[in-house]
Amino acid sequence: MRYSLVFLMISFAVFLIASGAHAQEGRGESGTVCLDCHDSDIMKPEFRPVPSEWRKSWHYQNNVSCHDCHGGDPKDMAMAMSSERGFIGKPGYAEVPEFCGKCHIGILKNYLESGHGKALKATQGGPNCVTxxxxxxxxxxxxxxxxxQRCTQCHTYERAGTMKQALFVTEKKIxxxxxxxxxxxxxxxxxxxxxxxxxNxxxxxxxxxxxxxVSLIEDRTDGFIKKLDQIDSKIKAFSRELLFRRKFAAFLMLVFLGILIVFFLLSKTSE
Ligand code: HEC
Ligand code: HEC
Ligand code: HEC
Ligand code: HEC
Ligand code: HEC
Incomplete structure (x- = not known):
């Protein structure tokens, strides 16, 4: 009887520890011949910082490599930068939006319809993604x-400032x-x-x-706040449940401990 109780206590403890375990996410540098040359001394000095800048990026952490943006063949050293293998090279100023937008599709669409996108296409006067x-x-x-610094290169900061204010409420909630x-x-x-x-x-x-x-963002703000509030209340419900579970676990522990002591005392008196 006493052994089965100890066993129960131990398995309970193991369960508590295991329920807190986490999975780790992996990331890494997928093998690409681009780096064989671009990391080496054959590269001209202006191009040398590129790989180390890329290694600091969010794209690197998400396995977006040289050839994912520039095209080319990441497996074939001789043909790596051949246009036959889809190599695009360095995009021109006005080509950058489509270059990035093949992955960021929704953003490309909003950008092209904006004052910035239109000015870029008309006169190259608008900022592109890289700006x-x-x-x-x-x-x-x-x-x-x-x-x-960034937003006064082409016009006054006033427009940018109202934009930032309009975004702020939702950003804080996020x-x-x-x-x-x-x-x-x-x-x-x-x-x-x-x-x-x-x-999402x-x-x-x-x-x-x-x-x-700015007015589009102001119009849509209420809708976003409502969506975020819904997520928020679910999270709060989870937190309350968690607190309850912890208290309940502590309570169970005390009960087990009590039983253990009773058994201990009983066994003492029977001896
Ligand atoms: C997120 C997309 C992206 C990734 C990933 C990327 N590049 Fe680029 N790269 C660009 C863009 C955009 C330009 C043009 C920059 C500009 O217009 O100032 C560029 C320019 C360059 C240039 C010309 C630089 C210059 O100063 O003229 C080289 C060389 C280059 N990239 C090499 C690489 C190598 C090597 C890798 C991998 C280590 C890589 N790129 C990864 C987007 C990318
Ligand atoms: C065999 C060596 C070698 C390999 C492999 C290589 N590069 Fe290059 N790359 C170079 C050299 C050298 C330059 C500089 C050319 C110059 O002096 O303008 C360059 C320039 C570039 C440029 C900027 C100039 C341009 O023409 O657009 C980009 C972008 C680029 N490489 C991307 C890549 C990508 C992406 C890969 C892999 C798919 C790759 N490179 C593989 C040697 C290489
Ligand atoms: C091959 C597809 C691809 C290309 C091309 C690409 N990206 Fe990305 N980008 C991604 C992925 C994947 C992520 C990581 C997932 C995420 O955060 O959305 C990302 C993330 C980002 C982020 C951070 C998003 C965040 O969560 O804050 C920015 C900013 C960004 N990219 C800008 C650019 C720009 C600018 C270019 C062009 C120079 C570009 N991307 C080209 C795939 C791409
Ligand atoms: C005038 C400056 C500017 C230009 C031009 C611009 N962006 Fe952005 N981008 C921003 C700002 C500011 C944010 C953050 C907005 C926020 O937090 O609400 C952002 C956010 C993003 C994100 C993150 C979205 C997310 O899910 O978190 C991506 C990806 C991105 N931009 C890609 C691009 C691409 C691709 C282009 C070109 C087609 C581009 N941007 C052009 C300023 C710019
Ligand atoms: C490379 C130049 C350039 C840069 C940098 C730039 N803009 Fe613009 N911006 C323009 C042009 C061009 C227009 C549209 C023509 C006009 O209305 O004057 C514009 C228009 C705007 C508008 C008004 C859009 C409309 O439809 O009424 C806002 C808001 C704006 N920019 C915000 C920003 C913000 C925020 C930044 C910094 C993150 C920024 N801009 C950086 C060139 C630029």
């Missing part, structure tokens, strides 16, 4: 990309919800569905910036 994001050291995007999900994850609770909904909502919202249309 705001860079090319090789691209990081996760946020509204701090909108700043005096950060709060993200923090809520992170806390739950640390506590070992998986909120995969909520994470996905948040990701965020992506949808952030393409909006590229319209550079």
């Amino acid at each position: 705001c994001h860079g090319s090789h050291d691209i990081q996760k995007a946020d509204i701090n990309i909108i700043n005096e 950060r709060d919800v993200e923090e809520g999900i992170r806390k739950l994850k640390r506590a070992g609770v998986f909120t995969e569905d909520e994470g996905k909904t948040l990701f 909502t965020t992506a949808e919202f952030r393409t909006l910036f590229h319209s550079v249309d």
